[in-house]
Amino acid sequence: MKGRLASACIAAGRDVDSVTLLAVSKMQGPEAVRDAAAAGQRAFGENYVQEALDKMAALRDLPLQWHLIGPLQSNKTRVVAEAFDWVHSVDRLKIAQRLADQRPAHLAPLQLCLQVNVSGEASKSGVAPAELPALAAAVAALPSDRVRLRGLMAIPAPADTAAARRAPHRLLHELADALRAQGLPLDTLSMGMSDDLEDAVAEGSTLVRVGTAIFGRRG
Numbered sequence: 006m007k008g009r010l011a012s013a014c015i016a017a018g019r020d021v022d023s024v025t026l027l028a029v030s031k032m033q034g035p036e037a038v039r040d041a042a043a044a045g046q047r048a049f050g051e052n053y054v055q056e057a058l059d060k061m062a063a064l065r066d067l068p069l070q071w072h073l074i075g076p077l078q079s080n081k082t083r084v085v086a087e088a089f090d091w092v093h094s095v096d097r098l099k100i101a102q103r104l105a106d107q108r109p110a111h112l113a114p115l116q117l118c119l120q121v122n123v124s125g126e127a128s129k130s131g132v133a134p135a136e137l138p139a140l141a142a143a144v145a146a147l148p149s150d151r152v153r154l155r156g157l158m159a160i161p162a163p164a165d166t167a168a169a170r171r172a173p174h175r176l177l178h179e180l181a182d183a184l185r186a187q188g189l190p191l192d193t194l195s196m197g198m199s200d201d202l203e204d205a206v207a208e209g210s211t212l213v214r215v216g217t218a219i220f221g222r223r224g
C-alpha cells in the first residue's frame with residue numbers, strides 16, 4: 006500500500022511525504038491492527054464508536070492514533086471526545102460544540118475535519134457546500150485548547166470514469182482554498198479511499214483513508 010501511495014504522489018508531481026495514510030480498520034479485529042502497527046502503521050480509522058473503543062482497549066499497549074471517520078450522534082460525543090485523536094465527520098455545530106465542551110483538558114486538542122456533501126443527493130451526510138463557510142467559521146471559533154479545525158473530508162459517490170471521480174475531489178480542494186482565503190488555517194484534505202486514492206492525490210488530498218486495499222475485504 007505504501008508503494009501504491011508513493012506512486013500516486015509521484016504521478017501527481019507531489020512529495021511522497023505529503024499524504025498521510027490512514028488505515029481504516031473497521032470490522033477488522035485487533036490482531037489485524039496489531040500486525041499493521043508492527044509494519045509501521047500508526048494512524049487508524051474507525052466508523053463505529055463502540056467497536057473502536059473495544060479495539061483501543063485491546064491495543065492500549067501500542068502508541069496508536071485513532072480517527073473517527075463514521076457518523077457521530079450527539080449521545081456519543083463524550084466517549085469520542087475522551088478516546089479519539091481526530092474526528093473527520095463533523096457536519097453540524099452542535100456536535101463540534103459538544104466535543105469542545107467534553108474534550109478533557111489534560112489531552113491535546115481534538116483534531117477536526119468538516120464532512121462536506123460533495124455529491125449532492127447521492128449522499129446524505131455532510132454539510133452542503135453553501136453552508137460550509139458559516140459552519141467552518143463557527144467551529145474555528147471554538148476553544149482551541151479543546152478542538153482544532155484542521156480541514157475538510159468527503160466521501161464522493163462512486164463513479165466510473167477518472168474525470169467523474171476527480172470532480173468532487175477538486176470541489177473539496179476549492180472549498181478548502183476558499184476557507185483559507187477567509188483566514189482559516191486549514192492543512193488537511195481527507196479524501197481518497199481504496200478505489201479512488203490516485204484521483205484524490207492528483208487533486209490535492211493530504212490524507213487518504215484506506216481499508217480494503219490494506220486489510221482485504223471486510224467480513
Ligand SMILES: *Cc1c(COP(=O)(O)O)cnc(C)c1O
Nearest residue numbers: 029074198199214215216217218
Ligand atoms: C470504510 C471507509 C473507508 C475505507 O474504504 P475502503 O474502500 O475499504 O478503502 C474510508 N472512509 C470512510 C468514511 C469509510 O467509511
